[in-house]
Amino acid sequence: MTYDEFVKKFAETAETVGDTVGKAANTAVKKGGELAEIAKLTLQKNNARQERDRRLISLGSLVYAARGGVELSETDMEKLYAELDTLTENIETLDAKIAKLRNSKTCMKCGRSVAKDYSYCPVCGEKF
Numbered sequence: 001m002t003y004d005e006f007v008k009k010f011a012e013t014a015e016t017v018g019d020t021v022g023k024a025a026n027t028a029v030k031k032g033g034e035l036a037e038i039a040k041l042t043l044q045k046n047n048a049r050q051e052r053d054r055r056l057i058s059l060g061s062l063v064y065a066a067r068g069g070v071e072l073s074e075t076d077m078e079k080l081y082a083e084l085d086t087l088t089e090n091i092e093t094l095d096a097k098i099a100k101l102r103n104s105k106t107c108m109k110c111g112r113s114v115a116k117d118y119s120y121c122p123v124c125g126e127k128f
């Protein structure tokens with residue numbers, strides 16, 4: 001399977017999931033308030049994470065196929081890396097927005113959400 005076939009296949013799945021999630025997000029937003037906004041952002045973040053996971057599976061499959069003698073396309077690989085970079089940035093941006101709404105911050109070491117006034121991460125001990 002080529003990279004484009006991978007993307008097409010996964011995009012079809014993502015569209016179905018996206019529709020359901022999109023409807024849920026719309027319903028949530030209608031209820032209004034900060035909690036709904038957090039719910040919407042969390043759904044977007046989960047979508048981005050799923051997308052990133054799919055790309056990572058594609059990457060792994062391509063690398064494994066290359067080991068078996070299939071030639072890797074430099075263009076496909078660059079496209080995949082660029083998409084992974086974008087999705088990672090999106091996830092980080094959404095994380096920051098969610099943390100701000102929750103009046104919390106994200107530990108840079110373990111990634112957990114921690115109340116804003118904490119000096120140390122209660123999970124990993126990282127000093128802020």
Ligand SMILES: [Zn+2]
Pocket residue numbers: 107108109110111112121122123124125126
């Ligand atoms: Zn931590």
